Amino acid sequence: MKYDYLIVGAGLFGATFAYEAKNAGKKCLVIDKRNHIAGNIYTEKREDIDVHVYGPHIFHTSNKEIWEYINRFAEFNNYINMPVAVYKDELYNLPFNMNTFSKMWNIRTPKEAQDIIASQVEGLGITEPKNLEEQALSLVGTDIYEKLIKGYTMKQWGRECDKLPAFIIKRLPLRFTYNNNYFNDRYQGVPMEGFTAIVENMLEGIDTVTGQDFFDLKESGRLNDGAEVSWDKVVYTGMIDEYFGYSLGTLEYRSVRFESETLDMENYQGNAIVNYTDGDVPYTRVIEHKHFNFGTQPKTIVTREYSSEWQVGIDPYYPVNDEKNTALYAKYADLAAREDGVIFGGRLGAYKYYDMDKVIEAALEVCSREFK
Numbered sequence: 001m002k003y004d005y006l007i008v009g010a011g012l013f014g015a016t017f018a019y020e021a022k023n024a025g026k027k028c029l030v031i032d033k034r035n036h037i038a039g040n041i042y043t044e045k046r047e048d049i050d051v052h053v054y055g056p057h058i059f060h061t062s063n064k065e066i067w068e069y070i071n072r073f074a075e076f077n078n079y080i081n082m083p084v085a086v087y088k089d090e091l092y093n094l095p096f097n098m099n100t101f102s103k104m105w106n107i108r109t110p111k112e113a114q115d116i117i118a119s120q121v122e123g124l125g126i127t128e129p130k131n132l133e134e135q136a137l138s139l140v141g142t143d144i145y146e147k148l149i150k151g152y153t154m155k156q157w158g159r160e161c162d163k164l165p166a167f168i169i170k171r172l173p174l175r176f177t178y179n180n181n182y183f184n185d186r187y188q189g190v191p192m193e194g195f196t197a198i199v200e201n202m203l204e205g206i207d208t209v210t211g212q213d214f215f216d217l218k219e220s221g222r223l224n225d226g227a228e229v230s231w232d233k234v235v236y237t238g239m240i241d242e243y244f245g246y247s248l249g250t251l252e253y254r255s256v257r258f259e260s261e262t263l264d265m266e267n268y269q270g271n272a273i274v275n276y277t278d279g280d281v282p283y284t285r286v287i288e289h290k291h292f293n294f295g296t297q298p299k300t301i302v303t304r305e306y307s308s309e310w311q312v313g314i315d316p317y318y319p320v321n322d323e324k325n326t327a328l329y330a331k332y333a334d335l336a337a338r339e340d341g342v343i344f345g346g347r348l349g350a351y352k353y354y355d356m357d358k359v360i361e362a363a364l365e366v367c368s369r370e371f372k
Helices: 012-023 064-070 098-105 110-124 132-157 196-202 214-220 289-293 323-337 356-370
Strands: 002-008 028-032 043-046 049-052 059-061 084-087 090-093 187-189 207-210 230-236 253-263 273-276 285-288 300-309 342-344
Touching (some): 012 356, 049 289, 049 300, 098 132, 110 132
Parallel strands (some): 002 230, 028 207
Antiparallel strands (some): 253 300
């Protein structure tokens, strides 16, 4: 079978490209080394609950065109992301807002909160932050840093905050209103039938093979079932350094380990996302999946997330975009620009953290150049 495009990765970037390519009259083959489509936004039914297998996903955007585009493939509910944070025996609202400050300092007005933060920052005397700890302290003061940033960041990155570069935290939004909505975007929600349904609808009528390794296929020209295939161009959404055999060195990522359990109760924590900011708690957050869709099932499913170091052979999640890795990626990007017949995209192909709306935007930009 001959294809115009071999699309490596059945996540949101690959699926969007495949959908647009099909509409442009192109023949595509989509493969994924996992045994399912939808990449990290994959959801599956357990106990009639849509479980976010690779961590929580909430679609949010301020781009009306992208919102209308994604709504072609799913009906969204009106879920608003309002996570809470637990520090020891204290509970706070996120993002940092007046509910957070009122609980922390027993105050009521924005001016009281602003004065306390300003006084703490001034007392530190930090003029040029040398690391992440000093950068965060210079933005929010000691109380917020110690209770809601320090432990969580240490777990997320696997390093002490004073060993992390300052530029990782460019800003920390302080919201002096009683608004618990985590996102400022105009449009927000969770698909009522789960995120996998979006990719299923995008890939309808397109040849898709899961459990298929790209490098095996590239070497043999045959799928796992023995079928012989060829293609004109590749859309590659895997790790850019892996594509080039790690020839220039290995880019760094953070990975995540998930531990899920089904509980014989209707409601475990009362919220979809609860962050644990105390460094002594080994996990970063607990997800209760049914709350994304306002579930009333008799049981519930919770997942604890543990941030971990990435190594070759396990799933990468977050690029470590520090100076060293950014410089190495630039060298790989130069190789990629010279790789004839290959388009690199997605979080791993571009070595960049993308929200879902930005993934779709990036894929559509590539499509506009390919199919103009």
